[in-house]
Amino acid sequence: MKVDGVPYRTIWLAPDGTTVQVIDQTLLPHAFVVRDWRRMEDAERGIRTMIVRGAPLIGAAAAYGMALAMAADPSDAMLTHAYTVLMASRPTAVNLRWALDDLHALLAPLAPPERRDAAYRRAAEICDEDAEICRRIGENGLGLIRQIKPRSGERVNALTHCNAGWLATVDWGTALAPIYQAHDAGIPIHVWVDETRPRNQGASLTAWELAKHGVPHTVIADNAGGHLMQRDQVDFCITGTDRTTRCGDVCNKIGTYLKALAAHDNGVPFYVGLPYPTIDWTLERGADIPIEERSAAEVSRIAGRTAAGAVATVELLPAGSPAANPAFDVTPARLVTALVTERGVCAASEAGLLSLYPDRARAA
């Protein structure tokens, strides 16, 4: 996607062919800064501190982390070390495990001198594949948007939570890809953007990227969605996911479940954009997904730009009040109208997913 007319992905290789470059998402929307990663430890820190975030991008970043490790030392010991360290960088997004398992299976049988180039090649392939997957999610979601008859007025109103746009992936996004394609196709579409406390990925990232692409949008407090649905101001909800079980339970940013409940109560379709590496075929129940508990400081403080233009962080809570910060929740499959994947649209159920991914059926 473009930033001020210049095409960008979220992660790419510098002209030296070794350094990995990423957009620092912790500084958006106030500053657009590109970071250089020269060592595997830079990638680990970048994922852990959310310089890069979003399930598909976390997978791509981990793949390049393995490549950086192999550039430094292609030994068996480093292969194991990098796999272990990167795997521990964030717990929820299953794309991390998917990418690391993929790289490890590719590299382990190779002689050490062959590992560096093979790792860089595969990381680049994973990035290209992610961009193409997201483009196809966009096409498949566009088919759904074309069928929507707006409940009020002329425009189609979408509601999204957190950031599952191009910043969460390599390009296009998952939840936002259909919205970009609808906008580009001339469909009048407007997006209600949940601010998504506590880290505000909606207010900081989704609003920023929609604005850069010229998509009409309005940022709302996380608590406003149910009210807007009651007033026919939302035609459909669409979110991404960090891990979806083989039975269609959707783990996503905290607060997604509440939106799905409100959508269900108001007969508003609730869609989830989903690339195949985000499906955890090893799990049936969403309750078995480990949920990341992030720092209480994300709840007790907030950062923003002052009138003077400086970025400042302020305290919100009375001194001594504790805060808790579960970062994800699970929306049960029964509340999800459909999953929108690169292979098509399906029911949020094992049968639905297997209709698109029949190779994942268990042997009878």
Ligand code: MRU
């Ligand atoms: O904690 P984050 O910002 O990495 O979480 C990302 C999300 O939960 C997004 O909502 C997104 O849908 C999943 S990635 C496409």
